[in-house]
Each structure stands twice: as C-alpha cells, then as structure tokens.
Amino acid sequence: xxxxxxxxxxxxxxxxxxxxxxxxxxxxxxxxxxxxxxxxxxxxxxxxxxxxxxxxxxxxxxxxxxxxxxxxxxxxxxxxxxxxxxxxxxxxxxxxxxxxxxxxxxxxxxxxxxxxxxxxxxxxxxxxxxxxxxxxxxxxxxxxxxxxxxxxxxxxxxxxxxxxxxxxxxxxxxxxxxxxxxxxxxxxxxxxxxxxxxxxxxxxxxxxxxxxxxxxxxxxxxxxxxxxxxxxxxxxxxxxxxxxxxxxxxxxxxx
Amino acid sequence: xxxxxxxxxxxxxxxxxxxxxxxxxxxxxxxxxxxxxxxxxxxxxxxxxxxxxxxxxxxxxxxxxxxxxxxxxxxxxxxxxxxxxxxxxxxxxxxxxxxxxxxxxxxxxxxxxxxxxxxxxxxxxxxxxxxxxxxxxxxxxxxxxxxxxxxxxxxxxxxxxxxxxxxxxxxxxxxxxxxxxxxxxxxxxxxxxxxxxxxxxxxxxx
Numbered sequence: 300x301x302x303x304x305x306x307x308x309x310x311x312x313x314x315x316x317x318x319x320x321x322x323x324x325x326x327x328x329x330x331x332x333x334x335x336x337x338x339x340x341x342x343x344x345x346x347x348x349x350x351x352x353x354x355x356x357x358x359x360x361x362x363x364x365x366x367x368x369x370x371x372x373x374x375x376x377x378x379x380x381x382x383x384x385x386x387x388x389x390x391x392x393x394x395x396x397x398x399x400x401x402x403x404x405x406x407x408x409x410x411x412x413x414x415x416x417x418x419x420x421x422x423x424x425x426x427x428x429x430x431x432x433x434x435x436x437x438x439x440x441x442x443x444x445x446x447x448x449x450x451x452x453x454x455x456x457x458x459x460x461x462x463x464x465x466x467x468x469x470x471x472x473x474x475x476x477x478x479x480x481x482x483x484x485x486x487x488x489x490x491x492x493x494x495x496x497x498x499x500x501x502x503x504x505x506x507x508x509x510x511x512x513x514x515x516x517x518x519x520x521x522x523x524x525x526x527x528x529x530x531x532x533x534x535x536x537x538x539x540x541x542x543x544x545x546x547x548x549x550x551x552x553x554x
Numbered sequence: 555x556x557x558x559x560x561x562x563x564x565x566x567x568x569x570x571x572x573x574x575x576x577x578x579x580x581x582x583x584x585x586x587x588x589x590x591x592x593x594x595x596x597x598x599x600x601x602x603x604x605x606x607x608x609x610x611x612x613x614x615x616x617x618x619x620x621x622x623x624x625x626x627x628x629x630x631x632x633x634x635x636x637x638x639x640x641x642x643x644x645x646x647x648x649x650x651x652x653x654x655x656x657x658x659x660x661x662x663x664x665x666x667x668x669x670x671x672x673x674x675x676x677x678x679x680x681x682x683x684x685x686x687x688x689x690x691x692x693x694x695x696x697x698x699x700x701x702x703x704x705x706x707x708x709x710x711x712x713x714x715x716x717x718x719x720x721x722x723x724x725x726x727x728x729x730x731x732x733x734x735x736x737x738x739x740x741x742x743x744x745x746x747x748x749x750x751x752x753x754x755x756x757x758x759x760x
Contacts, residue, residue, distance in 0.1 A: 310746045313650075314717040316724035316739050341642040346750055348646035350718045351653065352699035354611035356603035359623050364598060367624055371591055371631045429616065537592075 302335055309336075309343035360429050362516060369503040369517035372538070437516055438473055441465040450529050452550035462513060462531065462548055464490075468523045472502055474531075476513040481506055482533050489538050491546065492521040493528040502529075504538040526552050575600060579644035580637070587635035594631050601645075602627070605652045612656035612719050613663075622659050626652045657721035702752040710745030713738055 300308070305328075311317045312325045328336035441447055444467030452462040452474075462476035474490055482488055487506055491499035503517035530546035579601065585593030605626055610619040629651060637647050703711055709731075716722050716730065724742070728735045 307743055307747060311724075311739065311742060314714070314724075314742055314746075315721070316717060316727075316742050337640065341640060344642035344650060345646045346746065346753070347718070348642070348649040348653075349695065349699050349749075349753065350714065351604065351608040351649040352696040353703055353715070354607040354719070356607040356696075357610050357619075358603045359606040359620060363620055363624055364595070364602070367598060367627050368591065368595060370624070370628055371594060433620070 302339060305335060306339040306343050309340045310347055312340075313343055313347045360433055362433050362514070365505070365514070366516050369515065372501070372503060373518050373520065434473075434514060434516070437471065438465055441467045441470045441473055444468075444470045446523055448523065448552050450550040450552055452529055452531060452548035454547050454549075459547075462550075464529050464550065466519070466523060466529075466552075471516060471518045474503075474505070474513065474515040474517075476507070478511045479507040479513050480511065481509075485536050486533050487536050487538060488531055489534045489542070490515060490517070491530045491532065491542060492519050492526050493530050493549075494521060494525050495527045496525070499530065499542055501538060501540070504534070523552075528552060575645055576643060579648070580639060583630070583634045583637045583644055583647075586631055587637075594627065594634075597630070597648075598627055601648060605648065608649060608652050609656040612653065612721070613660055615663075618659055618663065619656075622656050623652075626655050629655065653718070660721060698753060699749075702749050705752060706745050706748060707741075710741045710748070713741040714745045714749075717742060 308317065308321065308325060312322060317325070325336065325340075329340060442449075442465060446469075447465065447467045450464040450466065452464060454461075459480075460476060460478040462474055462479065464472060464474045466472045472490075487504045489504045490502040492502050493499050500519065500521040502519040502521070503515050505513060505515045507513045528549055528551045530542070530550075531548040532542040532544045532546040534543055579597060582593040582597040582600075586597065602623065606619060606623045609622045609626065610616065613619045613622065626648075630648065637644060641647065642650075703714075706714070713727055713731070716727055717724070722730060724735060724738050727733075728738045731738060733741075
C-alpha cells in the first residue's frame, strides 16, 4: 500500500467507514509503530479534525469556565503563585473597549449597523439568561438535597455586604454575593471549609466581576458533617494551601 | 433571584513567542501536563468557542453540550501528558477528543430515548462572542474549510458531514442514504481527497 492510499485508509478509519478487516489492518500497523502508518494517521487526523471548522463557533456560558477551573483545582494542589504580571484580562478589556467604541461610532451612521448591534446585545442577553438558568438549576439542586446547608458569611465591618453559600455534599457548593469589592491586582479571594478539627480546606478561588457580583460554583471534598464554618480570605493570585491572612468573611454552618 | 456571574481567580500568561494556535496550544498542553492550571485556562479561553461549537453541532442540545464541553476540558487537563505532536497537531487532538466525547453522549442519549437527533429550536446557531485570539488565528482556517466543503459534490459533502457530525458508520450511512456500501465509502474517500487537495492548495497560496 503506498503512502497516499494508507493515509486515505486512515481518514476512512477515523470516519468509521472501513470494513472490520481493513480496520484491523490499520490497528495492526499502528500497534507495530510502523512509521508510515503513524505519519499517515497523524496527517489523516489533522485533516479530519479540520471538519470541525464547518461548525459555527459558539461561546459556552461564562459559568462553565469557572466550573472547569474549580473542578481542576479540586483535583490538584494550588500551583505556585505566578510572578506578578500585567493582567491579560485588563489588557484585553482595554482593547475590547476601544474596539467597541470604534465600531459603535461607525454603527451610528448606518441602520444596518444598529441591527448588528441589536443582534450582539441579544446574544449577550441570551448568554446571561442561560447563565442565570444554569445557576438557578444548580441552586435548586443544592437546596433540594437532603444534606443542604445555607450559610451567611459576614464581615466585622457592617458596611461590607454579606455573601451567602449553599452547600450539599453530592450537589456542590455555591457562593453568591453582590457589591463585593475586588481584591488588589495580584491578589484573589479564596473560600475555605473550616472543619471542626484540623486545618481549613480550600474550596476554590474567585474574583468578583467588575460590577461586584460574585458566583462561585465548586465542590468540596471536605465532609459537610465535619465542617464548622466557611470562611473567605484574601490570598496571593493562584490561591494558598492554607490561609495567609485573617478571613474577612466567616459564617458558621447551621444544622 | 440569583443573577450573578463569576470570574475565575487566576489568568494565564501565554507562552512567549508563538503567535498562532498551532504553536501556542501545544505549549499550553505541555504546561497543563505539568500541572499549570493557568495554561488550561488560556487554552480554554482560546479554544472553547471552537470546541463548544463542534459539540453543540453534534448534540443539538445546549444543556448536553455544556456538560460535554466541561468534560472535554477536564479530560484535556487529566490527559494533557498523552498528547504527542507525532500523533498530529494539538488542534486536531483537542477537536477529535471533543468529537469523540460528544458522539459518546449522542449515542448514550439515543440508546436512552430511542431518538435519532433531537433538534432544539432555541439552539443558537452562531455566537458573536468568540475570543479575538481565536478569530485571528482560526478564522482563516474556518473560511478555507467552508469554501472547500462548498466545492464538493453535494453527495460527498453530505456523506462526510453525516459521518463526522452524526458519527454514522458507513453501513449506517448506506442505510440512511439508501445507497450501496461501496458507493458511500467512495463518496467519503473522494470527498476527503478533494478536501486535502483544496486545503493544501490554500495553504500554499497563503
């Protein structure tokens, strides 16, 4: 079999369009680490995967990113804090604002432009509503769980808004708040489960949005039955294995 | 009523130098394999619109698509060390992983419900919220693939898209299209050969 035929067979293999005996032949060559077969399969994979570009891109809900990062943090100890750096988010925001201003001025001069803008707004609103539905679904699941707990986290200063947590062992831990000031650059907020005995256990790091809203959807491996309180402290970016500052918000777990 | 959003704690620094997904994404995977969570965050920021679009196209159900997209990146995190450039590009590795997870979910749903492909009329067909980095480095690839697909004969394009996005085997395709097995296979083979020629020519022109 020449290389081009082999590569074509690999493309059909990846698209599940080969007979069993043909598949087995490819499997055999790959298992034997045949160099031509490995190269043919790599090139076939590159081409077949490009079919993905026929799908319209679709931004996932913003909450998915937060869920992902908290999920992987739960699987690994916090990485060492990176060296302080200019925020990509801030840099990006600056460019995004500039771009929006330029585009916005242009749009004022054409009806078509305003339609585009309306479509963009509708897409943003749709994303926001889907986020909201996702949150409500999650909160509902937590509240309906048999082991559900609601915790108010307050600070010593009466002017600082409280945060509220909803926690169920199987359904997860949700932290909400509004009017929360962002920590300084290079710092983050970190949620802790404080057990009745032993050291606090990290349940995730977060920053409020620019308008002060907060939502953290996370999971905690700490047993809910052995938890005494939840606490939030300010930590270096990337989080800390243990609190390095006095927790600003604390809330005892009710029964 | 809760109307709040979250932002994550840490942001990643992109590896310096490389300017395209082809060079940045392998670096993110290598860093993620070493436990660098910010690298995964950067990879997510640059690729999630593409990945979610593919997953959504396969599943045609927003709730399922969100769960699968989350699973895809969790799996990328857990198995980033398995990626090897000898097995193809990082983009291909990520997209084939996404396709595979989405097809698994599709088949599981079909087994449960007995339905083929439920269509959600509320499904957004496109998003304006793709990341600018992605638009810059991947937009051209998207345009080239769409143009290339448009030049295929209708029956070739249909067979390829059903195989890729529907996960249908050639025997299932033959049954669905009412064509002999050999015909379906030939359509896919010829279509893929033409795609390769067109995309290679596109690269050379670029």
